Amino acid sequence: RAYAAFSVGRREGLHSADALQAVTFDTELVNLDGAFDLASGRFFCTAPGVYFVSLNVHTWNYKETYLHIMRNARAAAVLYAQPSERSVMQAQSLLLPLAAGDAVWVRMFQRDRDNAIFGESGDLYNTFSGHLVKPDAEL
């Protein structure tokens, strides 16, 4: 099928354990053809074209929130919030051209300070979504 869409969530909180790590997910809202692998946190593109990708996370009090939306080994954009005693939602969204075989994922980056995103089982705070808006074949 020349189409793809995923929307996944993370109910469990996450604390940085390394300088760089993939954010994995535990909840599927939409996952056509299972193209998003929850365990590795990666969407694998088989339908090349332009995708819309959006990321929403909730900060953890007193922790830094430093994430990148990745295309393969490269950061396409950052989602960053300075630490604070107040937890808030944070977002990033963009269009990305993807070729067959490209992987899209979210990377947590621990620089000088601990990083974390908040989660709990009862509410879905953290979501990562993408869908094909225009296949290459129509461009």
Next chain:
Amino acid sequence: RAYAAFSVGRREGLHSADALQAVTFDTELVNLDGAFDLASGRFFCTAPGVYFVSLNVHTWNYKETYLHIMRNARAAAVLYAQPSERSVMQAQSLLLPLAAGDAVWVRMFQRDRDNAIFGESGDLYNTFSGHLVKPDAEL
């Protein structure tokens, strides 16, 4: 018509008056076939498929912001910010599979503290949008 899209806004502020209440809207940006009912705050799906839904609100100083994006009686995701003396934009977005007859709406949740979202007539802070990205018939 096998298509649907809505984008509505709320210019008026809103304070929680009950434990659970629907956020209603007062401004239409896009409302094809009038499928979004401003008075009840609900989009009624007649074109089944995968939808992209996004919510943006502005917090009210010293008040909690605790909203859910609802599909029928179930919360699909949360938008939550702790109270603070600083008002900010807050966002949530995701893909949702909708069947004919499903309703999508925003619920304000008053737990232990008063909840509110800020608004004013001159600027449109609060927006709620959704559009069909893939009809079931093409999946």
Next chain:
Amino acid sequence: RAYAAFSVGRREGLHSADALQAVTFDTELVNLDGAFDLASGRFFCTAPGVYFVSLNVHTWNYKETYLHIMRNARAAAVLYAQPSERSVMQAQSLLLPLAAGDAVWVRMFQRDRDNAIFGESGDLYNTFSGHLVKPDAEL
């Protein structure tokens, strides 16, 4: 071609220099047919229809963040954050009906206080994206 999509970014920070000014961009993620002019910060619509538009910016510490998503000379929606010692991501998104010749852009508004958005060359914080979700011809 009866299609359009853009996703641009700004790596350089921006401080308000006037009461009203266009936010310009320095990075292209997607820019079909060059319909987005980085130097003026404007997308010019040649494919009329309903567009999804999203804006993400990073605040500058102690500065106000007061931006509007503009359709021609009119503000469609606001992205506003009060100043603070904490920098965060801020977002707005909505659907906009666009006619041929319409321009979509981001305006920075300096009211009583200095405005700014943060940026740096190494990370892409500030993104502005739009794509046609339904052409008028199919409505």
